[in-house]
Amino acid sequence: MPLIDLANPTRFLRLVERLLPWLAGAVTLVIAIGIYQAFFVAPDDYQQGATVKIMFIHVPSAWLSMFGWAVMSIAALGTLVWRHPLADVTAKVAAPIGAAFTFICLATGSLWGRPMWGTYWVWDARLTSVLVLFLMYLGVILVWRTVEDPSRAARAAAILTLVGAINLPIIKFSVDWWNTLHQPASVFRISGPSIHPALLFPLAIMAIGFVLLYVTLLLAAIRTEILRRRLRILQLMQAESATSSRS
């Protein structure tokens, strides 16, 4: 199937129906392997002890919180430039999923911070910029829920998303630009990862599992949103035919 065919919602739905069971199976398998590696294979950190195990869910969630906004930004371009309905649908359903992963990132980071830093929260640049990201996700969800006309909501949410994309480099480089309690980047660095391979391997598996989970949830949510829009059209047709039969 040529890639352009996927721009057709009906063909897209057909492909998603076939893919979802396989993706769900892959997510379960990869995350199960990741959790086994995290709890039974990976050693404790020499300074943090067993609390390093929180890293295996905190870091993939943090990556996905930013990746989710990047997906929404690409979809926002699709809405504003090409006015493609699948771009609107993707942007809409990606917001609550991204918000959920950002919440996991904040909550697990807080639970990791208490035993390691002595506090659940500190207003440093990294933590604050991620909190801002979470609030922006809630803002986009609010726009979709309050603006009734889907095409107007899509444009408003797209503009908000593209403006909010400025926060992504701020989050990424906050630990370099400012003095923060949060540690600097330790995986995606020009000089290579600074984490020991014994901890990096389970982290990579969990990251793959989380990305698969994100893709599965996104595709399932897109499928539902396409059905919701079909339903809306049918309800409008029903109302129209009821009005014309009365007059």
Next chain:
Amino acid sequence: MSLGPHAAFIVAAYAVAALVVTVLVAWIVADYRIQKQRLANLEAHGITRRSTRPER
């Protein structure tokens, strides 16, 4: 496997993540079933899209 003196924080972190993901999955699945049911109800009343109508 020993989780050390901060076991409660580790367990709580995994529990929070599991809970959020479970709620998200349940919400997406339930929403899909609701939309599918509503579509089926409308189609049962003869209201269908042009592309799904049988050709005459």
